[in-house]
Amino acid sequence: MLTDRQLLILQVIIDDFILTAQPIGSRSIAKKDAVTFSSATIRNEMADLEEMGFIEKTHSSSGRVPSEKGYRFYVDHLLSPLRLTSKEILTIREAFDDKMMEFERVVQKSAGILSDLTNYTSIVLGPEVFETKLKQLQIVPLSEQSAIAILVTDTGHVEHRAFNVPVEIKGVDLEKMVNILNSRLEGVPLVKLHEKLYTEINDLLKTHTDQHEEAFQYLRAALVDEHPTKLYIGGKTNILMQPEFRDLEKVRSLYATIEQENEMADLLRTGEDGIQVRIGQENPYDAMQNCSLITASYQLGNDQYGTIALLGPTRMEYNRMFSLMNVLSKHMTNTFRGWY
Amino acid sequence: MLTDRQLLILQVIIDDFILTAQPIGSRSIAKKDAVTFSSATIRNEMADLEEMGFIEKTHSSSGRVPSEKGYRFYVDHLLSPLRLTSKEILTIREAFDDKMMEFERVVQKSAGILSDLTNYTSIVLGPEVFETKLKQLQIVPLSEQSAIAILVTDTGHVEHRAFNVPVEIKGVDLEKMVNILNSRLEGVPLVKLHEKLYTEINDLLKTHTDQHEEAFQYLRAALVDEHPTKLYIGGKTNILMQPEFRDLEKVRSLYATIEQENEMADLLRTGEDGIQVRIGQENPYDAMQNCSLITASYQLGNDQYGTIALLGPTRMEYNRMFSLMNVLSKHMTNTFRGWY
DNA sequence: ATTTAGCACTCACCATAAACGAGTGCTAAC
DNA sequence: GTTAGCACTCGTTTATGGTGAGTGCTAAAT
Structure with a gap:
């Protein structure tokens, strides 16, 4: 089990890394207000955290970086709910303000908002047609x-x-x-x-x-032709802005994966209710090794469910994403409520 | 006026550069079978060609690279019509084989084929709705x-x-x-x-x-809502594979330009009949400085025209593109013939 | 028994410099 | 008019050493 101090350190490391994408050193942790102990202590704790597999080094004398296990733990236990900014709330509300009556339109718009607000790539799956x-x-x-x-x-x-x-x-x-x-x-x-x-x-x-x-x-x-389950993708090119995707080869293979509509649809469909996260290797595709996929479900009518998803690097602002997807999926469900 | 020898040299330079994206030196030109004179002669001729503005150096002791004026001349005078490979012809024919009855479908498919065959980005503009x-x-x-x-x-x-x-x-x-x-x-x-x-x-x-x-x-x-003129874009991410777009900033600004549907539609609409090329600066947008835009028109019914376009780096395989777009636009026109 | 200060060590990163080589322009000979 | 020869340019690569952020470990302090 982790001590409170270890929890704090892990939290700081991941929070910081999510922000900066840079390995976090003991000294920068010691500078935080919430941290009362010295960098040497932190180094010892970090060595333990590393041994337990929550963090990693990029090379022998580098700062620490969250491992996938670390992210998993963070998402499961350390996530402090984040209040959205009023600007974000406003953006969403405004988008849903003008009465949209078509499913496609709502979904399209939702995907657009989500990718705009997050700078990640959003994918929305309609309900089983x-x-x-x-x-x-x-x-x-x-x-x-x-x-x-x-x-x-x-x-x-x-x-x-x-x-x-x-x-x-x-x-x-x-x-x-x-x-x-x-x-x-x-x-x-x-x-x-x-x-x-x-x-x-x-x-x-x-x-x-x-x-x-x-x-x-x-x-x-x-x-009787095909009635394909359509995927709505928003902000496809946002991936380019993430520093972890400087390597064009990675981007290309990720695009190739996303564009396999059937596979992606299957991937999204498996989601249960609520918000789900799949981190790195938890995703079945090689191209998504460095990615996290957050999925949330929305309801359409009484018994049909669709999925809204967000694809970004494992280094994601999980708490903001959670809040956003929560609000957005609720808005969607609300909009659809009483349609049928 | 250019001498035959200068024409030959210019042709070789552009052909080679289109293939390799590397500056072309006098020695590599001299090695060609069609070239009987020495590298020194070529150097002299190249100096003249440069003075006339057809080619450029990337730095004082580099090989030569076509200038925009060079490309323009090449497109206007040096383009040897290229026979498509049987594979290409087959791909196109097969795509148009299964009877498509909807305009959207045909256009969508055409854009897809074009971008697949060329590895550039294709844009199709429907007729004035x-x-x-x-x-x-x-x-x-x-x-x-x-x-x-x-x-x-x-x-x-x-x-x-x-x-x-x-x-x-x-x-x-x-x-x-x-x-x-x-x-x-x-x-x-x-x-x-x-x-x-x-x-x-x-x-x-x-x-x-x-x-x-x-x-x-x-x-x-x-x-009475909007009836926007829809753009069909294919192979948007193909741009990433072009070496001239290693710089992500360029890619991003190019994407931003393409995504302005109205502006792009206007850009494509200006085309006359036949195949048109706009090279580099001839394009009105900064982001398209290093790009060429090839447009061809197709006919829909008796008096409506749409445009099919191809966006790639100025270093394009113009002759193949011409042939492809020629064939494709004819196929489209044929498919639409007699619909209305 | 923790915690911390101190120190040697590692290694990516950044300059600077040297060697390399593809290419040019020019001159003089063919 | 053409070409061989050569000095020169300049981007690219390789080598070198310095810098600094970071670590692990040890020994002293709490």
């Missing part, structure tokens, strides 16, 4: 041979897809079919759409002529 | 208090906007109103929508009760 249900289907004919299928979900999400209309098919037929589909498919989860379409197709074919089949094929192709 | 005309307006009620307004243009572009429905307004009324609006507004250019709505509103108010006004206000707010 598969869970959402079809609200309405619409076809807008553009010309004789082309039309747009528009799909609206109960969450207000809109997808659209243009498709070719075979010449044999008349607009009226198309309209009729859309009406039938709408009456049968409203409330069907998107993930079941494909299956449902296949079972319904039989009914349709029975009651209508065969030319419907072809139109149906087109429609199906247009609708 | 203001020119497009309203095709149809649709309202999809989500709940008692909310609905989504969907706007479809004659180019197949879809925009949507959620809005609150005041409780006093019934769904039927809303529907009626949409019908009226649709009958009056089909074919109206988006840019005129705002104005038109104001003139039409009187008619509506005359023939209907006052509760329509409120709904109308909401609808108007939902529809």
Whole structure:
């Protein structure tokens, strides 16, 4: 177990290092007001802390730097909640002031704010789009041979897809079919759409002529495509400003990792409720060795959850990040509350 | 005027420099097969070329580097058309193989291909969205208090906007109103929508009760919002791989410039037909001093034009870029042909 | 039994200097 | 007009020594 003095020293080291990104020496610790003992004592304690694995040296005669274990301990036990500045609070409040009604807009804006306020990179994951249900289907004919299928979900999400209309098919037929589909498919989860379409197709074919089949094929192709889980990334280039990413090779490999949308989505999805931190090696990807990933969940409607995440160097202002993400995810949840 | 020998030397210098990013010395030129004269002769010629402003030294005893004037001359007179590799052609063809019906998709994909094939940053500007005309307006009620307004243009572009429905307004009324609006507004250019709505509103108010006004206000707010000219950027981080952008400060300021969507859109819009190059100082922004911007136009329908652009260091493989953008813009135009 | 002062030692960092070499310009010979 | 030869320039690399922030250890002080 750590003594109070060791806790204090560890805290000072990490707080300082987060601020300066420089190894912390015993003398600079001794200068702090809260520290009443001498640098020699601190050196002894630091040697112990190092032995226990909380801090490291960059070379044999350097100051100390937090290890990942140190950060982990810091996040778990030493984190003093930080009050946001009124400016920060104001920024967030203002952003949510003007009534945004679309999910995309809210998420986009949230990602933007988060990356702006933190100078890190923010990633927001929407809720499982598969869970959402079809609200309405619409076809807008553009010309004789082309039309747009528009799909609206109960969450207000809109997808659209243009498709070719075979010449044999008349607009009226198309309209009729859309009406039938709408009456049968409203409330069907998107993930079941494909299956449902296949079972319904039989009914349709029975009651209508065969030319419907072809139109149906087109429609199906247009609708059942992919519904990718979208990632919203903000402040991608903020990473460049972090001194730990001077090495362009690191930046490049990190970008490559982030851009694998599916992998990143999986990574974010695993989060439970509340705020989660993954530090350095706790992240599954090599490129994220020097990074910490903070995730928080927000609620959309009654039973859908999305994730908002922040990616930065392990040397992060954890307490500020926690407060910010806390406030922001609450704002998001609030905004979404009562939408559906 | 330049002699043949000077032309040859200039060509070799620029070709080589584009490849290596290193200053070119007289000896390395003399080693080329096409060069029959000695390094001393080359030195004399280079002194002349420098005096004429086509090449520069980085310091008094360094090899030569193309000046902007040199690049300009190269692009205007020395560009040997390059045949694309079959791999490149294949990549492009495959991308356009699967039938894409949406403008966004095509543009997105084109930007992606271009940046992948070139390792530069691609920017695609859509045609003036203001020119497009309203095709149809649709309202999809989500709940008692909310609905989504969907706007479809004659180019197949879809925009949507959620809005609150005041409780006093019934769904039927809303529907009626949409019908009226649709009958009056089909074919109206988006840019005129705002104005038109104001003139039409009187008619509506005359023939209907006052509760329509409120709904109308909401609808108007939902529809007439901004229709920003969207920029599609691909391979933004490719810039990092160029040796001339080792300096992070430059990268940052370049990013800042690119992200000013309106300014960039204006920059791209000025292009005439065909392929245009702006080299270094010819670009209006400081951050683009070391950059070249190649723009090509594509056609959308009969009278609308968009721009596809490539941003890289002045030291660009111009001939390959020309070929690529030529092929790509043709593919885009082809894809769009007959859509509208 | 802690704590602390003192000291030798380490090592990154920073200048300064020397050696190197790729390149030039100029001159004189071809 | 062309080219070989050579002195000269200057960025780059390597070597060298000094500086200072930092450590660990020991012995004295509390």
